[in-house]
Amino acid sequence: MKDDNQVIDPNRRAVLGAGAALGATLVAPGVFLHAVAGTPRTEPVSDAVRWGLLVDTSKCADGCTACVEACEHENGLDLQHRPEEEREEKWATQRAAWIRKVKVQDNHTGRVTNLPLMCQHCEHPPCVDVCPTGASFKRADGIVMVDRHLCIGCRYCMMACPYKARSFIHEDVAAQLTRVPRGKGCVESCNLCVHRRDHGEDSTACVDACAEQGHGALLFGDLNDPESPLRQKLRELPTRQLREDLALNTGVRYADI
Amino acid sequence: MTTKRIVYREWRIPSARYWSILGILSAILGLALLAFALTEHHGHWVTGMNNSVVWGLPHVFAVFLIVAASGAINVASIGSVFGVSIYKPLGRLSGLLAAALLVGGLMVLVLDLGRPERLVVAMTHYNFSSIFAWNILLYTGFLAIVIAYLWTMADRKGQAYNRPAGIAALVWRLALTTGTGSIFGFLVARQAYDAAILGPMFVVMSFAYGLAVFMLVLMVSFDEEGRPLGPRMLARLKNLLALFVLGVLYFILVYHLTNLYTAKDAGVEAWILFGGGFYTFAFWVGWILIGSLAPLGILYHPELGRDWNWIATACALVIFGGLSAMYVVIIGSQAYPMELFPGKTILESGFFDGVNGEHAPYSPSLPELLLGLGGVALALLITAVGVRVLQFLPDSLADDALPPEPCELAEAPATGR
Numbered sequence: 001m002k003d004d005n006q007v008i009d010p011n012r013r014a015v016l017g018a019g020a021a022l023g024a025t026l027v028a029p030g031v032f033l034h035a036v037a038g039t040p041r042t043e044p045v046s047d048a049v050r051w052g053l054l055v056d057t058s059k060c061a062d063g064c065t066a067c068v069e070a071c072e073h074e075n076g077l078d079l080q081h082r083p084e085e086e087r088e089e090k091w092a093t094q095r096a097a098w099i100r101k102v103k104v105q106d107n108h109t110g111r112v113t114n115l116p117l118m119c120q121h122c123e124h125p126p127c128v129d130v131c132p133t134g135a136s137f138k139r140a141d142g143i144v145m146v147d148r149h150l151c152i153g154c155r156y157c158m159m160a161c162p163y164k165a166r167s168f169i170h171e172d173v174a175a176q177l178t179r180v181p182r183g184k185g186c187v188e189s190c191n192l193c194v195h196r197r198d199h200g201e202d203s204t205a206c207v208d209a210c211a212e213q214g215h216g217a218l219l220f221g222d223l224n225d226p227e228s229p230l231r232q233k234l235r236e237l238p239t240r241q242l243r244e245d246l247a248l249n250t251g252v253r254y255a256d257i
Numbered sequence: 258m259t260t261k262r263i264v265y266r267e268w269r270i271p272s273a274r275y276w277s278i279l280g281i282l283s284a285i286l287g288l289a290l291l292a293f294a295l296t297e298h299h300g301h302w303v304t305g306m307n308n309s310v311v312w313g314l315p316h317v318f319a320v321f322l323i324v325a326a327s328g329a330i331n332v333a334s335i336g337s338v339f340g341v342s343i344y345k346p347l348g349r350l351s352g353l354l355a356a357a358l359l360v361g362g363l364m365v366l367v368l369d370l371g372r373p374e375r376l377v378v379a380m381t382h383y384n385f386s387s388i389f390a391w392n393i394l395l396y397t398g399f400l401a402i403v404i405a406y407l408w409t410m411a412d413r414k415g416q417a418y419n420r421p422a423g424i425a426a427l428v429w430r431l432a433l434t435t436g437t438g439s440i441f442g443f444l445v446a447r448q449a450y451d452a453a454i455l456g457p458m459f460v461v462m463s464f465a466y467g468l469a470v471f472m473l474v475l476m477v478s479f480d481e482e483g484r485p486l487g488p489r490m491l492a493r494l495k496n497l498l499a500l501f502v503l504g505v506l507y508f509i510l511v512y513h514l515t516n517l518y519t520a521k522d523a524g525v526e527a528w529i530l531f532g533g534g535f536y537t538f539a540f541w542v543g544w545i546l547i548g549s550l551a552p553l554g555i556l557y558h559p560e561l562g563r564d565w566n567w568i569a570t571a572c573a574l575v576i577f578g579g580l581s582a583m584y585v586v587i588i589g590s591q592a593y594p595m596e597l598f599p600g601k602t603i604l605e606s607g608f609f610d611g612v613n614g615e616h617a618p619y620s621p622s623l624p625e626l627l628l629g630l631g632g633v634a635l636a637l638l639i640t641a642v643g644v645r646v647l648q649f650l651p652d653s654l655a656d657d658a659l660p661p662e663p664c665e666l667a668e669a670p671a672t673g674r
Contacts, residue, residue, distance in 0.1 A: 083299065083302055086302050090302075091302070092609075093307035093308060093309060093617075093618055094302050095308075096308070097607065100606060100607035100608035100610075101605070101607050102597075102605065102608075102610055103604045103606070104598050104601040104602065104603050106600065106601050107600055107602055108600070112604065117597070126444070126445060126446060128384075130387050131384055131387055131389075132383070132384060132387045132389035133378050133382040133384060133390070134382050134383075134384040150375075150378055152371065152372050152375045153370045153373075153375075154370055154371070154379075154389065155312060155371070156387070156389050156440075158308070159311060159312065159447070159591070160444050160446055162595065162597075164309070164597065164608065166308075167308050168308060169371070170300050170306075171299070172299070184371070185300065185371025186372065187371070242597065243597070245599075
């Protein structure tokens with residue numbers, strides 16, 4: 001029996017070598033960036049921390065959508081495109097959004113408040129309760145997210161979420177980021193930039209963008225640590241949870257609302 | 258008193274007629290599969306569903322079929338569990354129809370999934386805090402129980418187990434429909450849901466819609482072949498249907514009165530009952546007027562209530578009312594903007610959050626309608642093949658062929674065929 005491996009073709013070697021060099025050139029910067037950003041965690045996620053956000057609505061600027069744009073860029077949502085045959089206005093109701101700006105007015109006093117609205121990362125998330133397969137789950141560190149391998153696209157979590165925080169991917173995903181896998185027919189929502197958590201980075205894309213704009217309306221941190229800047233700020237400001245009546249103990253708190 | 262033996266016989270309508278029926282049903286099913294392929298290939302953007310109204314027309318059909326399935330088995334239960342002998346000849350068709358409707362409904366539900374190829378995931382990963390996961394078990398268990406129940410009805414060896422199987426089917430179907438209603442009742446997020454009454458309300462709805470489907474199938478299949486369906490049987494069934502429709506109306510009344518009484522639900526009530534445009538129309542005209550009051554008027558009318566055609570019309574109207582009910586309960590409740598900020602009005606939003614109280618957009622699309630109709634076609638296809646090849650239909654339901662009932666109410670007989 002002939003063993004093809006014994007015959008070495010020098011030309012083939014050269015091509016492979018060139019390929020390896022090219023590959024290294026393309027991959028190395030990514031590896032380097034990852035290394036700079038921190039090595040991926042090797043330990044299981046622990047409940048020693050509970051990640052959360054504080055939204056100081058008094059600092060949230062009317063008309064500013066920096067947090068929305070940053071989220072879409074960070075998570076590859078700006079790569080989604082309207083299918084050619086789809087009408088613009090219908091597509092607007094079907095495209096995914098993990099965070100949106102909302103302007104509300106008190107019915108009695110007329111006071112207007114601007115705020116970003118996203119997954120509230122509940123301690124008792126209704127989306128996790130209703131998910132038939134367990135695809136919708138809460139990590140030990142409090143992040144509520146979707147396991148894309150288990151999601152069957154039934155959308156029951158979207159029926160159950162009191163914050164309308166989830167989106168269904170209605171179209172083919174032509175382009176996506178390695179750090180944020182997406183796929184047609186699955187449900188997704190804000191995961192507090194979980195890829196950053198897993199690389200030991202601080203903050204989230206929306207928080208950074210808000211700070212860069214000079215508003216500083218968003219603060220990310222550990223809700224469990226009494227000394228964390230987040231907890232200190234929460235001690236200082238009167239804050240509320242959205243739909244407090246549901247007793248979900250949200251990880252996102254709002255001040256001045 | 259002698260007990261007459263019930264004779265069952267295959268459905269022997271002319272071949273050409275039979276194959277035309279199968280052809281039409283298969284064509285509808287084929288269109289549904291094409292609609293599924295289209296949605297699966299392109300994604301759900303080809304449907305009218307969106308991030309606000311996440312369950313649409315397919316779910317209206319699917320839930321209706323599932324609810325009707327659990328109602329269709331009632332006829333068998335009345336015979337073998339409650340011992341009302343006049344219903345016994347209907348048991349086999351009742352079981353077949355229950356299984357067929359459930360399969361039709363489940364097909365729609367599964368083919369609408371974002372990832373239908375992951376059905377095996379749903380079968381192997383269970384989250385037992387999800388009423389949906391419970392329903393997967395309830396649906397598959399129901400099919401198994403109904404098949405066993407049919408065996409006890411059809412096989413001599415099984416007769417000893419007929420009553421236990423009937424009791425199991427009855428208990429199981431009550432759990433199943435309560436579970437189906439609770440898919441909505443357990444949702445705290447949406448104002449129109451979050452109500453324990455939805456569980457029992459769905460049970461009563463299943464009584465009415467399941468019986469209406471059963472009666473229509475029974476009447477049409479008997480009429481096609483010229484089998485006798487006597488006035489005594491028809492009168493019993495139509496009176497029962499009227500009673501069930503009254504039951505649904507009672508639950509609608511209690512549900513809405515409760516919501517109207519509580520201030521926090523005033524918004525959604527005002528919207529569904531008065532300001533919801535098409536949804537208000539579907540509620541009042543579709544569900545209440547055409548789907549409940551009109552059939553009640555027919556069924557209790559001294560003359561129309563005895564006429565074969567009018568009774569069949571009443572059944573069709575009840576089914577139409579059932580579909581309207583699902584449209585209002587499933588889609589209307591999602592279209593009403595979620596109460597994200599109680600006491601506040603949303604002035605601007607980047608995600609259709611009900612700006613100035615505006616309801617969420619939804620227009621049903623053709624693929625959704627075709628998929629839904631495909632579920633109906635599959636249910637009827639299974640039924641048509643079932644009654645053709647096996648002995649599901651009693652040879653005669655003429656008055657003198659029915660088992661006698663000592664305590665039967667004396668009433669004006671309907672003019673059957």
